Amino acid sequence: MxxxxxxxxxxxxxxxxxxxxxxxxxxxxxxxxxxxxxxxxxxxxxxxxxxxxxxxxxxxxxxxxxxxxxxQIVPYKGSLPTPVPTDPLIYRWYEIVSVYGTTIKELIHEEFGDGIMSAIDFSMDIDRQADPKGDRVNVVLSGKFLPYKMY
Amino acid sequence: MxxxxxxxxxxxxxxxxxxxxxxxxxxxxxxxxxxxxxxxxxxxxxxxxxxxxxxxxxxxxxxxxxxxxxxQIVPYKGSLPTPVPTDPLIYRWYEIVSVYGTTIKELIHEEFGDGIMSAIDFSMDIDRQADPKGDRVNVVLSGKFLPYKMY
Amino acid sequence: MxxxxxxxxxxxxxxxxxxxxxxxxxxxxxxxxxxxxxxxxxxxxxxxxxxxxxxxxxxxxxxxxxxxxxxQIVPYKGSLPTPVPTDPLIYRWYEIVSVYGTTIKELIHEEFGDGIMSAIDFSMDIDRQADPKGDRVNVVLSGKFLPYKMY
Amino acid sequence: MxxxxxxxxxxxxxxxxxxxxxxxxxxxxxxxxxxxxxxxxxxxxxxxxxxxxxxxxxxxxxxxxxxxxxxQIVPYKGSLPTPVPTDPLIYRWYEIVSVYGTTIKELIHEEFGDGIMSAIDFSMDIDRQADPKGDRVNVVLSGKFLPYKMY
Amino acid sequence: MxxxxxxxxxxxxxxxxxxxxxxxxxxxxxxxxxxxxxxxxxxxxxxxxxxxxxxxxxxxxxxxxxxxxxxQIVPYKGSLPTPVPTDPLIYRWYEIVSVYGTTIKELIHEEFGDGIMSAIDFSMDIDRQADPKGDRVNVVLSGKFLPYKMY
Amino acid sequence: MxxxxxxxxxxxxxxxxxxxxxxxxxxxxxxxxxxxxxxxxxxxxxxxxxxxxxxxxxxxxxxxxxxxxxxQIVPYKGSLPTPVPTDPLIYRWYEIVSVYGTTIKELIHEEFGDGIMSAIDFSMDIDRQADPKGDRVNVVLSGKFLPYKMY
Amino acid sequence: MxxxxxxxxxxxxxxxxxxxxxxxxxxxxxxxxxxxxxxxxxxxxxxxxxxxxxxxxxxxxxxxxxxxxxxQIVPYKGSLPTPVPTDPLIYRWYEIVSVYGTTIKELIHEEFGDGIMSAIDFSMDIDRQADPKGDRVNVVLSGKFLPYKMY
Amino acid sequence: MxxxxxxxxxxxxxxxxxxxxxxxxxxxxxxxxxxxxxxxxxxxxxxxxxxxxxxxxxxxxxxxxxxxxxxQIVPYKGSLPTPVPTDPLIYRWYEIVSVYGTTIKELIHEEFGDGIMSAIDFSMDIDRQADPKGDRVNVVLSGKFLPYKMY
Amino acid sequence: MxxxxxxxxxxxxxxxxxxxxxxxxxxxxxxxxxxxxxxxxxxxxxxxxxxxxxxxxxxxxxxxxxxxxxxQIVPYKGSLPTPVPTDPLIYRWYEIVSVYGTTIKELIHEEFGDGIMSAIDFSMDIDRQADPKGDRVNVVLSGKFLPYKMY
Amino acid sequence: MxxxxxxxxxxxxxxxxxxxxxxxxxxxxxxxxxxxxxxxxxxxxxxxxxxxxxxxxxxxxxxxxxxxxxxQIVPYKGSLPTPVPTDPLIYRWYEIVSVYGTTIKELIHEEFGDGIMSAIDFSMDIDRQADPKGDRVNVVLSGKFLPYKMY
Structure with missing residues (x-):
């Protein structure tokens, strides 16, 4: 062994x-x-x-x-082999970040001010949403808002 | 002008x-x-x-x-200046794709088989979710599942 | 084993x-x-x-x-070892995308409006076309048009 | 001026x-x-x-x-701003090359032997194909087969 | 104007x-x-x-x-022109991350478990530290520890 | 063996x-x-x-x-597999260099003139700092200032 | 085996x-x-x-x-491990393309119009050319001119 | 002016x-x-x-x-906008270096030993070669062989 | 103005x-x-x-x-437009680092132990060295050895 | 074996x-x-x-x-694993090329005209130079000047 x-x-x-x-x-x-x-x-x-x-x-x-x-060890994270993913399913998510990135930024800042949506204090849920025009993938992301600290 | x-x-x-x-x-x-x-x-x-x-x-x-x-013209899409975004808020989304990419792939395939979640027949909603431990950013993504065609 | x-x-x-x-x-x-x-x-x-x-x-x-x-498992897709392919036959296809990319975009948008030609609901056929000046490779690509959704 | x-x-x-x-x-x-x-x-x-x-x-x-x-001048060709295109419509074509690249290579070589499909002695036609399940983009590519020369 | x-x-x-x-x-x-x-x-x-x-x-x-x-607008952050900085002073910091990156990861995880040191709820202080062998730059970084959430 | x-x-x-x-x-x-x-x-x-x-x-x-x-051999240094680290903990440090890089440069130059903070004659200390709002990671970096030589 | x-x-x-x-x-x-x-x-x-x-x-x-x-199989071509070759002999050829690339383009177009010099219908000959000031490497490249097709 | x-x-x-x-x-x-x-x-x-x-x-x-x-000033040389050229005519030259690079290296070393073909003490001639099957571009490259020095 | x-x-x-x-x-x-x-x-x-x-x-x-x-301001240093320089004169220096990099590392470590040759407490002198076989460029680099600190 | x-x-x-x-x-x-x-x-x-x-x-x-x-075979040269070296000792040399690259180019051209310092007809010597303020690494590089040929 x-x-x-x-x-x-x-x-x-x-x-x-x-x-x-x-x-x-x-x-x-x-x-x-x-x-x-x-x-x-x-x-x-x-x-x-x-x-x-x-x-x-x-x-x-x-x-x-x-x-x-x-x-039980904290892993070195990052699950993808290339910076821009080649797999079409994963690429679509990268594309969402590429196309909607500045939109996401604008809307979170408009609502919360400067800061980020945490990717650590974070959860994700992926489910099927039945739809007569073709079922949909429904994804809910929830991340704590972390404001930038002034010091 | x-x-x-x-x-x-x-x-x-x-x-x-x-x-x-x-x-x-x-x-x-x-x-x-x-x-x-x-x-x-x-x-x-x-x-x-x-x-x-x-x-x-x-x-x-x-x-x-x-x-x-x-x-009224279809634009050349892509809103970010670099393949790996430098802005911390947008980077957190890229990190979610990096860390959870293979997870998303596994769970969608387990539920739907081979195919993708569309980034075209797609909608996104971003809202504030009040939380006593600190408000959260709540994001709902909905994309039609598109199965790979066999031919 | x-x-x-x-x-x-x-x-x-x-x-x-x-x-x-x-x-x-x-x-x-x-x-x-x-x-x-x-x-x-x-x-x-x-x-x-x-x-x-x-x-x-x-x-x-x-x-x-x-x-x-x-x-029978959904594979991690992407068949090429480098972002810009080195093999001459495959490179010619990359070159077509490079040279004709904006042309393809303009013509599909002129005909269909904003959206994409699906690479999932997609088929491809490759055949020999006899030609006295040298036989040709004839390729037919067919992809469903997917319009961007307004929401 | x-x-x-x-x-x-x-x-x-x-x-x-x-x-x-x-x-x-x-x-x-x-x-x-x-x-x-x-x-x-x-x-x-x-x-x-x-x-x-x-x-x-x-x-x-x-x-x-x-x-x-x-x-009337021969231009410096290449119409895209990045090696991996960010625009979703053009990216789908890049994805076809990425996913089907080795397939295209295998099938052309099986039919013709070593060589390439020319991107110079080449034509492309893009049309709408009516389909009750949603119209399709139909693309015909035709390129002369050029065999590698032995010398 | x-x-x-x-x-x-x-x-x-x-x-x-x-x-x-x-x-x-x-x-x-x-x-x-x-x-x-x-x-x-x-x-x-x-x-x-x-x-x-x-x-x-x-x-x-x-x-x-x-x-x-x-x-008063939240800026698109990222102050450096290249992924690997060319300026020697800034490069030394990049080098510290390169050389000590896995060390920092091991020691924070050993002390705190899985999670990160926040770069948002974060402060930095840079001062001169007199030293007979040559003055030193003394930097204190303080970031809240954010544990990964299990859900 | x-x-x-x-x-x-x-x-x-x-x-x-x-x-x-x-x-x-x-x-x-x-x-x-x-x-x-x-x-x-x-x-x-x-x-x-x-x-x-x-x-x-x-x-x-x-x-x-x-x-x-x-x-006992001097190693080829550099502990990370990619120029931009994918691991979230290490990335936060890279992000600090990206966001604060020019700030660090300005403040060290304002205090010391042209030169660098050494990454060789350097020490680092990482400790837990108890805090009722959540414990913090406290890091002290100390590097000798090395002025550029005029010749 | x-x-x-x-x-x-x-x-x-x-x-x-x-x-x-x-x-x-x-x-x-x-x-x-x-x-x-x-x-x-x-x-x-x-x-x-x-x-x-x-x-x-x-x-x-x-x-x-x-x-x-x-x-007897058509290979996946491309003989070099990096896009910019590190080996000095091969790099000199890359440098010739880098320094003379636009010159080659101008002169071929001036003589032939729009098109390319084929790298498929192509031959190469490498020989020693005696020279009292030091022998020279003499290389003859011959490629069929392929005009762009108008359609 | x-x-x-x-x-x-x-x-x-x-x-x-x-x-x-x-x-x-x-x-x-x-x-x-x-x-x-x-x-x-x-x-x-x-x-x-x-x-x-x-x-x-x-x-x-x-x-x-x-x-x-x-x-009359020595210029900063390098005539191409990208490491891998996008223009088809120039790319064919890059492809020749990619496909034949190790071949060129082997044949020059077999004839001359370790060293390079100079790109400085170098000349190039580009001409039309009439050919009933289609005219050819004929290129003659001549570079002094420079042996590596042992010391 | x-x-x-x-x-x-x-x-x-x-x-x-x-x-x-x-x-x-x-x-x-x-x-x-x-x-x-x-x-x-x-x-x-x-x-x-x-x-x-x-x-x-x-x-x-x-x-x-x-x-x-x-x-009189400390500049953002780095004088070259690309990570791998395209200019032949400057590239030769990059090539020396590429070919001799591990040699330089071995010899400095063998003589001095772990540490670096400073690029800050550094001087350079470039001169013509007459030589009947062709004049030479003679370069003298002098950098203080900085040992890694143990702590 | x-x-x-x-x-x-x-x-x-x-x-x-x-x-x-x-x-x-x-x-x-x-x-x-x-x-x-x-x-x-x-x-x-x-x-x-x-x-x-x-x-x-x-x-x-x-x-x-x-x-x-x-x-006894001519090797494929290039001793470093990445275009920008991560090892601090070798990086300092890369930094010298980055910071002093255009300076080196200007001074060699001012003395010799257009051409390069050969990295082939080249020698390097690395020695310790005793210095009361800390010993120095002394490096002498000698390369034949090769003028560009006019033809």
Whole structure:
């Protein structure tokens, strides 16, 4: 058994086991007891798990003790291989930031003044919205507003 | 009166007039009769206006006829000066795509199969959510799911 | 037998077997029952296959069960190693986008208004066109027009 | 009257006049006597015009003699401001090259052997295809196949 | 009097007046009533001023009303012309992030768990520290720790 | 036992052992007898250790003689995988340089004249600062001022 | 014997054998019966060989059947690891394109009109030219002129 | 009459006059008394002229004394706006370097040993080569071989 | 008289006057009383001048008072337009860093241990070295060694 | 024993053996009979060795025959992993080129006219210069001046 040098090796083990065993993220989230978005992000190496969560995830994906230890480490975050993503689904989100970036900035500043919407004290929810003209992806993002401090 | 060569010149005239006259996007949207997000994006050179909308916007920002004609042209879209945005507020959105990109991809595919969430048949709503621990920015994104076609 | 961690490993197995066994994409497409373009793209890791399609492809290229499971996963798309492609054949297509990009934009907008030609509800057909001055490559692209939504 | 230093200045004059006067590319093409694609590309600084064509175009867009002389010069080609285009319509074409690039390569080589599809001895036609599920953009590309020479 | 289209034009007016009139940032900060770091950053287009602050700054640097209005707008932040700064003084800071980046990450996580040090609820103080072997630049950075939220 | 070709292999062994054995940087620093910041940076491949230090570190992380020899070599420094870091914690530091870069430059020059704050004759201290509104990360950076030489 | 997944693996086998066995490209070209430039490019993974050529090359460099099959595949072309080459000899050629690029463009257009010099119907010859002031590298490039098509 | 701040301003004056007056590079070269390639490169800001040459060129293109003085200055060389050129004619040359780069390197080293082909002690000749299958562009490059020095 | 917004405007005035008036850097250095290298760098916007030096330089190049004030400001350093320089003379220096970079690192570390050669407490001298085989450029660089501090 | 496919593998063997055995470059240079700079560069894969030199180096670093053969091949040069180096020692050299680049260009052209300082017919010497204020690194670079040829 060779040593694990990198959190991304554990991510690859999880993804490999997921395909091999046909696991669903929704089921993982239920067992972990957190939302689908947070749980998936944590499995894909973007969030730190507690020991209890790591044990559950380790059980689901047949991970060994060393891999389970890595799940409890704060990872080096960033899930994409290139600054501008090539995958069409992810690119559409990048495009939204590109096209609407200054709009988002203007509207948040008009409502709140100078500051940012936190990407840390943040949650995301992704759901299907039935629609006779074709179902829609409905996404709710919620981030605490953090005002710039004057000093 | 010199000619206008580029939609971005009109954007700069709008932004300059907005600062000089203290105009609010919410008021512009009310007069245009569309949402705040769409209206702001259209003023910032990301959407095409109808003649009626362009006339309203031209009146608000003191634009001449040539500028009003440009508002009715489909613009070359993309509102940010660099591939990785430097502005902290906009960067947080880029960071969300970077950190959650593979998560978003996994969850949409798990729910819908292969395809994308449209950034064209798309709407966005940005609001304040009161919270005793500090108000939050609440964003709702809604995009039609477009399945990949097999042929 | 080591685990598969990535769809691109399956692509490499397919390409390796194709060279070794002298398989033709046209024959793969016939057996899969879809077009040459879709079938080739799917084998090269750009499209998701159904179970039936994956079984056929697995049989043709001697893939094991885990690899066949990967064929049914939505891949991380993007088939080129660099933003500006170095291969002359593929570069010519990039050059067409570079030289004709604004022309394509103008003509689609003149005909349809603001919106895009879908790359998802999309098909492509590549054929030989006999010509006494040298045969030509004839390509037909068909994409649904998606108008920008006003909201 | 100041001197013109660059073909792109003439392009900007043409685009400015087009917006101001509400000209259509299809009408320009009819008067020039070439296809819509070639004519638009030529006006946008990607093709060289003959004297007769330049005179017609100069008349339509109110260009002076120096600008008309520039239309007859071979331009420095490339119509996009960034290697990866930010405009959604043009990006979809870039995405097609990214996703289908290796597919296009495989199928052309399977049919023709080593070589390229010319982007010089090339034509493009863009049309509306009526469809009850939503009209489609239909594009036909035709390029001479050029085999690599052995020497 | 031509219109102002961009916050960076006001920054250039401020810097130009500063050189011409020999003004010191420390004196500006005293008059504005905030720290040197915040005041300088605000003058250089990185922070939003209140009306009172903007009036003081406008008086110091001979700005007109439109420029003073711009000082009260949230700017598009980012003060450097290139992703990797060329100026040796600023580069040394970039180098500290490059060399010590993973160290900073490890030590903050060891002390606080997963989260970040805020760059918004943040202050900075730069001072001279006398030292017989050569005076030192002493910098104190203070940022609120923001833990990642589990949901 | 295969040879070690690169200092980064030793870093990966150290990080792997740290996760597996649950070691803390603060404890390593105590045993090495240097500050937390320097010790962590040295273990992560950014500083050269003395033989005595390398022996201590080798003992803590179960390194073999060849790895211990590598700890005493001056490493090729730079700890981040991309010019603009993707990890949110490290990015915040990059953002501070981006937003405050020109401010830092102005204030150091105003106090010291032309020159730089050394990143070599440099120390850093990272600590928790208790705060009823949420604890803060307190960082003290101290670098010798180096004036440009006239010659 | 492990499978070959990529043409570049065959290139590496060829280069490795060439060093080990002290083979000269000129001799390979003689045996293959083509020019030195074409033969070397083909061995380095830039051209497709016929079966007869591949058998000869396989014999010279001790390649197995699978590698010989790969020599007959059209490769993904592009022989350099970076967009701007770091190797001084190759950089000088890049510099010639950089310094003389617009000159080459002007002179070809002055002689031929709009179009390109083909890099496909192309040959190259590299020879030593004796010179008392130091021998020279003499290179002859010949490419068919391809005029842009009007349509 | 405003001052000239940059050699590229003179290049733009030359190119502007060339279009306006319909001048040919071949005629300029004849009057200057040097080759077409050198003369064109010199006019386009890549070579330094003698006073006599600059006077001739100034006469042809109606340049004033200050512009003529700039022609005698060594310019900052590099004639292309992007590292990877977008213009198809110039790109083909870049492609030749990309595809044949390692071939050129191998053949020059096989003939001469380690060193480079000079791009300074260098000449280039571009001519039309009549060919019944379509005329060809014939280019002869001649550069002194410079061996690496051992010391 | 318009205001000066940027040190680079003064550099352009200096270079323009130098060409117009035929001034030599060696003479400027003599009058300023510093070395050729330092004086040229200072004039080109890389060093801060004293008031006395700025007055001398202002006199030589006909600068007004505002420009002379800018000469006494610490400039934003970095004299090249691209990260990899296109000018052949400057590129050769970049190439030396590229080819010899690790050699320089090894030899300085072998002699001095961990640390750097200062680019601040630094001087440079460039001279002609007569040589019967062709004169040589002789460059002497001298930088203080700065050891990394352990803390 | 597996085959060697790349000169960089030999470099890694040399560096690995150097650390393991505690070898000094100065001693290698003495045994090879060339300067320290050339010898180190050659060992690090930037120069071609003669058979005699390669045998000596192979003996010192325990290389096998195949590795020794590779030492006699002209390598693909360029020793740094990124265009802008991250290592502080090497970066200082890059910074010198960035800050002094235009100065170097001006002074060499003022002395020699148009041309370059050769990086091929070039030598470098790095030495310690004792100094009571702290020892200095003294570097002497000598490169033949190569004038641009007029033709």
């Amino acid at each position: 060779s040593a694990i040098y990198d959190r991304s090796e554990v991510t690859r083990q999880i993804v490999s086991a997921k395909v091999r065993k046909g696991i669903k993220w929704a089921d993982v989230a239920t067992q972990v007891g957190q939302s689908k978005a947070w749980t998936t992000a944590a499995c894909l190496g973007q969030m730190q798990m507690t020991k209890a969560q790591a044990d559950v995830v380790g059980g689901i994906f047949d991970l060994n003790d060393e891999a389970i230890a890595w799940l | 010199s000619a206008i060569y580029d939609r971005s010149e009109v954007t700069r005239q709008i932004v300059s007039a907005k600062v000089r006259k203290g105009i609010k996007w919410a008021d512009v949207a009310t007069q245009v009769g569309q949402s705040k997000a769409w209206t702001t994006a259209a003023c910032l050179g990301q959407m095409q206006m109808t003649k009626a909308q362009a006339d309203v916007v031209g009146g608000i920002f003191d634009l001449n006829d040539e500028a009003i004609a440009w508002l | 080591s685990a598969i961690y990535d769809r691109s490993e399956v692509t490499r197995q397919i390409v390796s077997a194709k060279v070794r066994k002298g398989i033709k994409w046209a024959d793969v497409a016939t057996q899969v029952g879809q077009s040459k373009a879709w079938t080739t793209a799917a084998c090269l890791g750009q499209m998701q296959m159904t179970k039936a399609q994956a079984d056929v492809v697995g049989g043709i290229f001697d893939l094991n069960d885990e690899a066949i499971a990967w064929l | 100041s001197a013109i230093y660059d073909r792109s200045e003439v392009t900007r004059q043409i685009v400015s006049a087009k917006v101001r006067k509400g000209i259509k590319w299809a009408d320009v093409a009819t008067q020039v006597g070439q296809s819509k694609a070639w004519t638009t590309a030529a006006c946008l600084g990607q093709m060289q015009m003959t004297k007769a064509q330049a005179d017609v175009v100069g008349g339509i867009f109110d260009l002076n003699d120096e600008a008309i002389a520039w239309l | 031509s219109a102002i289209y961009d916050r960076s034009e006001v920054t250039r007016q401020i810097v130009s007046a500063k050189v011409r009139k020999g003004i010191k940032w420390a004196d500006v900060a005293t008059q504005v009533g905030q720290s040197k770091a915040w005041t300088t950053a605000a003058c250089l287009g990185q922070m939003q001023m209140t009306k009172a602050q903007a009036d003081v700054v406008g008086g110091i640097f001979d700005l007109n009303d439109e420029a003073i209005a711009w000082l | 295969s040879a070690i070709y690169d200092r980064s292999e030793v870093t990966r062994q150290i990080v792997s052992a740290k996760v597996r054995k649950g070691i803390k940087w603060a404890d390593v620093a105590t045993q090495v007898g240097q500050s937390k910041a320097w010790t962590t940076a040295a273990c992560l491949g950014q500083m050269q250790m003395t033989k005595a230090q390398a022996d201590v570190v080798g003992g803590i992380f179960d390194l073999n003689d060849e790895a211990i020899a590598w700890l | 492990s499978a070959i997944y990529d043409r570049s693996e065959v290139t590496r086998q060829i280069v490795s054998a060439k060093v080990r066995k002290g083979i000269k490209w000129a001799d390979v070209a003689t045996q293959v019966g083509q020019s030195k430039a074409w033969t070397t490019a083909a061995c380095l993974g830039q051209m497709q060989m016929t079966k007869a050529q591949a058998d000869v090359v396989g014999g010279i460099f001790d390649l197995n059947d699978e590698a010989i099959a790969w020599l | 405003s001052a000239i701040y940059d050699r590229s301003e003179v290049t733009r004056q030359i190119v502007s006059a060339k279009v306006r007056k319909g001048i040919k590079w071949a005629d300029v070269a004849t009057q200057v008394g040097q080759s077409k390639a050198w003369t064109t490169a010199a006019c386009l800001g890549q070579m330094q002229m003698t006073k006599a040459q600059a006077d001739v060129v100034g006469g042809i293109f109606d340049l004033n004394d200050e512009a003529i003085a700039w022609l | 318009s205001a000066i917004y940027d040190r680079s405007e003064v550099t352009r005035q200096i270079v323009s006057a130098k060409v117009r008036k035929g001034i030599k850097w060696a003479d400027v250095a003599t009058q300023v009383g510093q070395s050729k290298a330092w004086t040229t760098a200072a004039c080109l916007g890389q060093m801060q001048m004293t008031k006395a030096q700025a007055d001398v330089v202002g006199g030589i190049f006909d600068l007004n008072d505002e420009a002379i004030a800018w000469l | 597996s085959a060697i496919y790349d000169r960089s593998e030999v470099t890694r063997q040399i560096v690995s053996a150097k650390v393991r055995k505690g070898i000094k470059w100065a001693d290698v240079a003495t045994q090879v009979g060339q300067s320290k700079a050339w010898t180190t560069a050659a060992c690090l894969g930037q120069m071609q060795m003669t058979k005699a030199q390669a045998d000596v180096v192979g003996g010192i670093f325990d290389l096998n025959d195949e590795a020794i053969a590779w030492l």
